[in-house]
Amino acid sequence: MRNVQPIRRLDQIEKMKKALLKYCSYRDYMMFSIGINIGLRIGDLLQLRVNDILGGTHIVIIEQKTEKTKRFLVNPQLRKEVRRYTKHAKLSASDYLFPSRKGAGPITRVQAYRILNKAAEMAGVQDVGTHTLRKTFGYLHYQKFKDLALLQQILNHSNPKDTMIYIGLTQDLMDETLMDFYF
Structure with missing residues (x-):
């Protein structure tokens, strides 16, 4: 299993966004943008419908993994970006935010993985x-x-x-201490 990391640098996030727009699609860019701004697990993210984000100030979901109800605020900047995207993509309130081109459902986790890896490769x-x-x-x-x-x-x-391990802080701290550790 690969060791997946957070993207720590803002310039790399911008490179990912540009690669998603250039080599993938607006839908894929929005999946990335929403994902890094609300922190849902990919399974929950892919199940979002337009109304989940634009229907109120918060997203309210039942998490697939924990089966707990979770409530997330959608900040005004993200909401504005989602409105622009849904208008461009001609999505209705009941449509999935990230519709598959093959069928009525959302894209799959496997497809999301392929999209992100293609953009990551292009962005370095x-x-x-x-x-x-x-x-x-x-x-x-x-x-x-x-x-x-x-x-x-x-x-x-x-x-x-x-949480520290999950977001890579433990690794960052170890690297930082070892950088100046030489006798």
């Missing part, structure tokens, strides 16, 4: 998988707010250590 970003979206959300949220307890709650982790 390594260690990308479907979990990268959620891990990137967690990493950036922690970098901005420095509140591990809150992030643990948002990600539904049982302890802070799991």
Whole structure:
């Protein structure tokens, strides 16, 4: 199993976005953008419908993995971007946000993985998988707010250590200490 990492640098996030728009599609760009901004697991993200995001101020879902109800605020910038996308893609309120080109359902996890890896290859970003979206959300949220307890709650982790490992902080700290460790 590959070691999937968060995308830690903003310039790499921008490269991913550009690659998704250039080599994939607007839909795929939106999957990435929404994924790194709300931190849902890929299975929950792919099940979102237009109305889930545009129907109110929050997304309310039952998480597939935990079967717990989760409520996420959708910030105004993301909501505006989703409106622009749904208008461009001619999606109705009941449509999946990320519709498959083959059939009535959303794209699959496998297809999402292929899309993200294609964009990552074009952008020169390594260690990308479907979990990268959620891990990137967690990493950036922690970098901005420095509140591990809150992030643990948002990600539904049982302890802070799991959250630190999940978002790559443990590896970052080890690397940082070893960089200057020489006798």
